Amino acid sequence: MKRRAFFTSFVGKPPDEQFKPARGSPGPTIFTNALLRTHENKQVRFYDDLIRGRHVLINLMYADCHGACPVVTERLLKVYSELKDRMGKNLFLYSMTVKPEDDDPAALKNYAEMHRAYGLPGWTFLTGDPYDMETIRFNLFRMDHIAIDLDIYAHTSTLKIINDGTNRWLHVDPMASFSTILRKISWADPPKSFAEKLEANKKLQEKINKEKKLWGYRKDA
Amino acid sequence: MSGPRDKKKRPEASKSEKEKYFELSRMSRRKMLKLTAAAGAGTVLSPMILTSRKSTVYAQGTVPEPELCPATPVPQSPPHTPFVDDLPVPSPALPQLLSPTPTKAANTDNGEAARDDHQRWEEFTPAVTYQLEARAGTHQFHRDYLPSYGWGFNGLYPGPTVLNAYGVPSLVRFKNSLPDPTQSFGTPQTTVHLHNGHTASESDGFAGDFFDSGLFKDNHYANAYAGIDDFGGFPKGDPREAMHTFWYHDHLMAETQNNNYLGMNGMYIAYDQTDPPWEFNTPGSLRLPAYYGVTDFPVVFLRQRFCPTNPTTGRTEKFQVVGAAAPGTDKVAVNGKLQPKLSVRRRKYRFRMLNTGVAALMSVALVDGNGAQKPMTVVAADGNFLHTPGVVSATSGFPQLDIHVASRFDVIIDFSQFAVGQVAYLKEITTTPQFVSSPAPPPLSDGTPIGALLMRFDIIGDATIPDTPAIPSTLVELPPIPPAGTYFEWGFRNIAGNNPPGNFRVTHSAIPENDANHDATFLPFDPFRIDHVVLKGSSETWAIRNDTMLGNWLHPVHIHLEEGRIIEKTICSVPNADGCNPANRTPVAMPPWEDGNNARRDVYPTQGQERFVIRLKFRDFVGRYLIHCHNMGHEDAFMMVRWDVVEDLATLRRTREQINAERVARGDTPLYRKEDLG
Numbered sequence: 001m002k003r004r005a006f007f008t009s010f011v012g013k014p015p016d017e018q019f020k021p022a023r024g025s026p027g028p029t030i031f032t033n034a035l036l037r038t039h040e041n042k043q044v045r046f047y048d049d050l051i052r053g054r055h056v057l058i059n060l061m062y063a064d065c066h067g068a069c070p071v072v073t074e075r076l077l078k079v080y081s082e083l084k085d086r087m088g089k090n091l092f093l094y095s096m097t098v099k100p101e102d103d104d105p106a107a108l109k110n111y112a113e114m115h116r117a118y119g120l121p122g123w124t125f126l127t128g129d130p131y132d133m134e135t136i137r138f139n140l141f142r143m144d145h146i147a148i149d150l151d152i153y154a155h156t157s158t159l160k161i162i163n164d165g166t167n168r169w170l171h172v173d174p175m176a177s178f179s180t181i182l183r184k185i186s187w188a189d190p191p192k193s194f195a196e197k198l199e200a201n202k203k204l205q206e207k208i209n210k211e212k213k214l215w216g217y218r219k220d221a
Numbered sequence: 222m223s224g225p226r227d228k229k230k231r232p233e234a235s236k237s238e239k240e241k242y243f244e245l246s247r248m249s250r251r252k253m254l255k256l257t258a259a260a261g262a263g264t265v266l267s268p269m270i271l272t273s274r275k276s277t278v279y280a281q282g283t284v285p286e287p288e289l290c291p292a293t294p295v296p297q298s299p300p301h302t303p304f305v306d307d308l309p310v311p312s313p314a315l316p317q318l319l320s321p322t323p324t325k326a327a328n329t330d331n332g333e334a335a336r337d338d339h340q341r342w343e344e345f346t347p348a349v350t351y352q353l354e355a356r357a358g359t360h361q362f363h364r365d366y367l368p369s370y371g372w373g374f375n376g377l378y379p380g381p382t383v384l385n386a387y388g389v390p391s392l393v394r395f396k397n398s399l400p401d402p403t404q405s406f407g408t409p410q411t412t413v414h415l416h417n418g419h420t421a422s423e424s425d426g427f428a429g430d431f432f433d434s435g436l437f438k439d440n441h442y443a444n445a446y447a448g449i450d451d452f453g454g455f456p457k458g459d460p461r462e463a464m465h466t467f468w469y470h471d472h473l474m475a476e477t478q479n480n481n482y483l484g485m486n487g488m489y490i491a492y493d494q495t496d497p498p499w500e501f502n503t504p505g506s507l508r509l510p511a512y513y514g515v516t517d518f519p520v521v522f523l524r525q526r527f528c529p530t531n532p533t534t535g536r537t538e539k540f541q542v543v544g545a546a547a548p549g550t551d552k553v554a555v556n557g558k559l560q561p562k563l564s565v566r567r568r569k570y571r572f573r574m575l576n577t578g579v580a581a582l583m584s585v586a587l588v589d590g591n592g593a594q595k596p597m598t599v600v601a602a603d604g605n606f607l608h609t610p611g612v613v614s615a616t617s618g619f620p621q622l623d624i625h626v627a628s629r630f631d632v633i634i635d636f637s638q639f640a641v642g643q644v645a646y647l648k649e650i651t652t653t654p655q656f657v658s659s660p661a662p663p664p665l666s667d668g669t670p671i672g673a674l675l676m677r678f679d680i681i682g683d684a685t686i687p688d689t690p691a692i693p694s695t696l697v698e699l700p701p702i703p704p705a706g707t708y709f710e711w712g713f714r715n716i717a718g719n720n721p722p723g724n725f726r727v728t729h730s731a732i733p734e735n736d737a738n739h740d741a742t743f744l745p746f747d748p749f750r751i752d753h754v755v756l757k758g759s760s761e762t763w764a765i766r767n768d769t770m771l772g773n774w775l776h777p778v779h780i781h782l783e784e785g786r787i788i789e790k791t792i793c794s795v796p797n798a799d800g801c802n803p804a805n806r807t808p809v810a811m812p813p814w815e816d817g818n819n820a821r822r823d824v825y826p827t828q829g830q831e832r833f834v835i836r837l838k839f840r841d842f843v844g845r846y847l848i849h850c851h852n853m854g855h856e857d858a859f860m861m862v863r864w865d866v867v868e869d870l871a872t873l874r875r876t877r878e879q880i881n882a883e884r885v886a887r888g889d890t891p892l893y894r895k896e897d898l899g
Contacts, residue, residue, distance in 0.1 A: 006895075010683065020371040021403065022404075024286065024288075024289065024404030024543065026289075026543065029291070030292065030542075030544075059311070061679075062626065072568065110228075140544065142545060160544070162544060166402040167402060167403075167404055167543060168403075168408075168543075169406070169543050169544025169545075170403065170408065170475070170476070170544075171475070171544075172475065173724075173859055174746045175744070175745050175860070176746070176747055176859065177747040178746070179748055179749060180747055180749075184475065186412065187408060189535075191401045191402050191434075192433070194332075194435045197433045197435050197436060198329070198332060198436075200433075201329055201332075201334060201335050201432070201433070202329045202434060203334040205327055205329045205335035205336075207335075208335055208336070208337065212337065214600075216868070216872055217843065217844065217865070217867060218337060218844070218845060218867075218870065
């Protein structure tokens, strides 16, 4: 019993039935199924355990970063708190290091604690073999621009929004307003029914009308 | 018919909708003809009905989603034989009655996207209405290829051309029937911008006004000249503000390039007395080639890359990687065909050239069969007639025509300079650096005998329709350049180094060359943040600076709502990433299609370290508008900001004070000085 629990705890775990990939999902060919380590020093397979059929947010960082990363992490914390109810259930946030040589799980844990991001369900910091991390960075964050793509710092301020269950990939600048970020995240949600869309549309119209009344023009709606 | 369809239980409501539809289609024909005649488009429609399209049109929802090909290594597009397919002519959009009837307020009960009430609705009640449905379809880009999956208006690429006349207000219902979810790399939300219509904000396709699949949105186009408030007459407005060649395209915030790469764009042409859809002599007519699809052709460039042909799926898919931006490309589609040919006769023809990008410049020139350059005449830039036409030739000083993304040029080629049986080519010459420290895009690999040839003209005989007279040496009188007004500066920069170079931003300052102000506004686009506000009816001097280094990114800057007049173009002789010492600004000579004394523009192609100073007047409509880089990759990276036009001084002052307060709250200096508050 213990033995099985041990083996199923990480590698080769049967895929979670709750999360089904979309038909067009590129699967491990793009994401890779690299063995990574979390900030809690658990071993995970990138596609099978973290991406497969899931709605995830991915950003790049490194522990010793004093430029954009702390600001971005602060903002992600706020995004996290807005989406608290979903995090760890049908929405996951992964922060991947671009300096895996320097960032071992302990360093990531330290970083998470420093930014009060430690112990939040659904938020995982990841490190791994530098080759694997570089492959994932290139496959997910490439912009087809050599100058940008070879610069590992270039994407520290991009938040990837991927839903393997609907095969929707989007990205957003974490410095954009929270409403923009939340709207972009919702674009990757499973498709809404027409009735739901109509309802949301009507609510937006009410908001617009209210704004018009208040300001004479559309400020926020 | 098909199995899975039978199993689906159709909702009750759709039945009555269907009945309604048939009722409408019965009565719409007579009404349609009436409307067409009213629009003055009756004469143009006849030749176009004859132009057939070969692309397969699927019923909604039945187009099989694409099977994407592996991304590594990046595929080379399959080879194709050059000059075998004819240049297609995008079919004209047919006017139709709409159900439900368009309303001033958004008809949210029936599925119209939320929006403001239409401005000037009673003044410009739509006389002609169209429906363009954004949906998936397939399009065959070459006879050696199998059909490719794409998105287009009415399932077509390029979308139907909307032919309109000034004085006849129109309304286009954009219905979003894009597949949701999709296997492609597009995003099935949309908002459609008519580039560069003098359009009220709620119909302008503001990037944040996107709507979901299943909903529709009515864009109301007044088809009136700018200056409605100041000029009476018919059509309303200042006729010198006429614009003729427009295009409509998806403007979804952060996802514009992929949706456009999939094909979500089309042309929109507005006729008037000066430029009617006929060539015979009528009062005020310039008598330029004007028979759509006969002597007047849209020429829409779109760069593409294709996957290897897959006989199992029956497709040659467009190369796309879900999650990635539109890829680097190796083929250029002209009106949706690779290296097409066009049979012409020895007379003048008009080509309305449009570069839909999605990112790179298109530099073109006309050459004969031996590769020697031949002249072509530019009569309109960005849809606006020049005062004096400009010539692109080996001797005119302008050996190439640079068509930046979203720019349009009406070019007249006189084929009487060729003998019957000769050929001529439209050739692409890209000399402007668009890519930094990465290899230049490889030249077209297959079927390119001399350079990168875009299309071939076969001169098959003498003119059958009488040639138009010589192009007038003065085409139109331009309206006066607007007064200076207050000064506002926009900086287009991407900061390299640790502050990620992927960050493309528009910075701004109300104080000339004030870098602290520019630095403080290095913010991504936010549809809810107002970065500048202007008063309706006022005019301002705007400076557009490209703060990247020379030879770095070129930013084709686009301003919504109004056409601008370039009064000054300078370059910084001592390159400086943080702006320029005014003493180092050296004037740059402008081609006739940029100079504000000769042209009106809506795209300002700004090289690194260059600065345009332009004059604009904000007329007739209020609301939210955009200024952005039209390299769609940059636009998607939020090199875009919102600016507003407001109705009265009190609102202007309050909004400017609010912008100042918000900036101070962020820890920045105020944007407006006391005297700028209005």
